[in-house]
Amino acid sequence: MQQKFEFVRLVGNERRAGSKLADVSRHWQGNKERHLMISPHDDDAVLGAGLLIQLARREKVPVHILIVTDGSMGYCSLDEKDSIAEIRRKESFECYQNLGVPKKNIIWLGFPDCQLSNHRGRYPAADNDQVAISGYSGLQNAFTYHLRKIKPTQCFLPTWNDLHPDHRIIYDEFLISMFHSAGNIWPELGEPLEKVPYVNTYAVYCDFAEPPTLRMRTPISYLENKLKAISAFRSQKQISSLIDNVRHCGSEEYIRAIDFKLYHPSNYRNQFEEKEMFRMGR
Numbered sequence: 001m002q003q004k005f006e007f008v009r010l011v012g013n014e015r016r017a018g019s020k021l022a023d024v025s026r027h028w029q030g031n032k033e034r035h036l037m038i039s040p041h042d043d044d045a046v047l048g049a050g051l052l053i054q055l056a057r058r059e060k061v062p063v064h065i066l067i068v069t070d071g072s073m074g075y076c077s078l079d080e081k082d083s084i085a086e087i088r089r090k091e092s093f094e095c096y097q098n099l100g101v102p103k104k105n106i107i108w109l110g111f112p113d114c115q116l117s118n119h120r121g122r123y124p125a126a127d128n129d130q131v132a133i134s135g136y137s138g139l140q141n142a143f144t145y146h147l148r149k150i151k152p153t154q155c156f157l158p159t160w161n162d163l164h165p166d167h168r169i170i171y172d173e174f175l176i177s178m179f180h181s182a183g184n185i186w187p188e189l190g191e192p193l194e195k196v197p198y199v200n201t202y203a204v205y206c207d208f209a210e211p212p213t214l215r216m217r218t219p220i221s222y223l224e225n226k227l228k229a230i231s232a233f234r235s236q237k238q239i240s241s242l243i244d245n246v247r248h249c250g251s252e253e254y255i256r257a258i259d260f261k262l263y264h265p266s267n268y269r270n271q272f273e274e275k276e277m278f279r280m281g282r
């Protein structure tokens with residue numbers, strides 16, 4: 001049975017192993033390190049990264065959770081149809097507090113479940129807009145505001161290739177918001193970040209699109225605590241099958257670091273140069 005902490009990161013052909021996240025992480029910033037977990041639905045971050053959240057807390061890294069949707073379409077009984085969003089909000093606080101995240105670091109954005117395609121981008125808020133910040137609305141408005149407020153060094157969100165459309169939309173909107181947050185636009189949303197945070201993906205329902213870069217293994221007590229945290233979502237009738245599945249997967253999780261490849265013409269220049277061997281044939 002797994003009783004040790006073990007982190008293995010693959011960098012090209014190199015395998016780096018250690019007993020702490022700090023030992024194997026790129027660009028670790030010591031006591032400035034601060035993690036932001038994006039959870040499209042309330043349970044995504046605990047399902048895909050419930051061990052990682054505890055592991056960050058073990059190394060005294062502040063962890064913030066941003067829950068994007070209100071769960072209003074997740075009712076399993078008709079009597080909960082109107083109250084389900086409030087029930088799930090309470091369950092979310094219980095879940096992430098069980099993982100060691102203080103209540104003040106758990107942010108419930110409240111975007112309407114299954115309607116995210118109507119909330120892409122940023123636009124002036126209507127009078128009755130429930131998710132408005134500084135007179136504007138939309139996912140990019142909310143993400144930019146919270147990124148500037150929290151100032152994370154690393155962000156974690158579900159893979160872009162997940163089947164759930166909400167996960168795909170949030171992936172697109174969040175990644176561009178990271179660049180907005182470090183730029184000078186939209187000054188009413190706060191001071192720009194000094195630099196764009198590093199970003200990683202975790203898997204919830206579908207495999208990674210490309211292989212992950214970090215494996216984390218923990219003592220079994222961390223898995224037990226993750227299962228206890230998931231069980232807070234008692235309004236979700238399918239939760240017991242999810243718990244069985246997570247238990248079966250064991251006390252390990254994987255993440256993939258995302259590298260942005262920004263366009264630079266010099267990356268392509270050599271491919272267009274006359275090659276020595278061709279010249280010799282003339």
Ligand SMILES: [Zn+2]
Nearest residue numbers: 040041044164
């Ligand atoms: Zn989800």
